[in-house]
Amino acid sequence: MDPSELAEHRAVAASRATSLARELESLAEEQSLTSHDDEHDPEGVTIAVQRAQIQGMLAAARRDVEDLDRASARLAEGTYGRCAHCGGPIADERLEALPATTTCIGCANRTRRRR
Structure with a gap:
């Protein structure tokens, strides 16, 4: 973006x-x-x-x-575009949907499961 x-x-x-x-x-x-x-x-x-x-x-x-x-x-x-948790790239599709996101989908899912 x-x-x-x-x-x-x-x-x-x-x-x-x-x-x-x-x-x-x-x-x-x-x-x-x-x-x-x-x-x-x-x-x-x-x-x-x-x-x-x-x-x-x-x-x-x-x-x-x-x-x-x-x-x-x-x-x-x-x-x-870099994940704040793992440092990996955040997918372009995720950034298009959530331009302010700070996490990749993998880290977001792991965080959500812990809750």
Whole structure:
């Protein structure tokens, strides 16, 4: 993967994070216009659940951006595409699917089995 492809993945993740942050702000604004008594307001519970879901998705999108920033740093260092565990190459197909990954499929499977 070249730097421009990695930058494109990062731009998509950053755009997703920005969009989710706006959605969260909009939901907070909507909630401020409704009753503050969530216990007795049927919409209050729905909005609270929506807010929690969006907060989770936003946190994941921000982690993706951070992971892709670290991948860009590895690319600049010349270590991108090398497994952090065994030092072997990470398959191109795996990097296409998970551009920020730090492990080859063999090490990822071994780690998963230990859990």
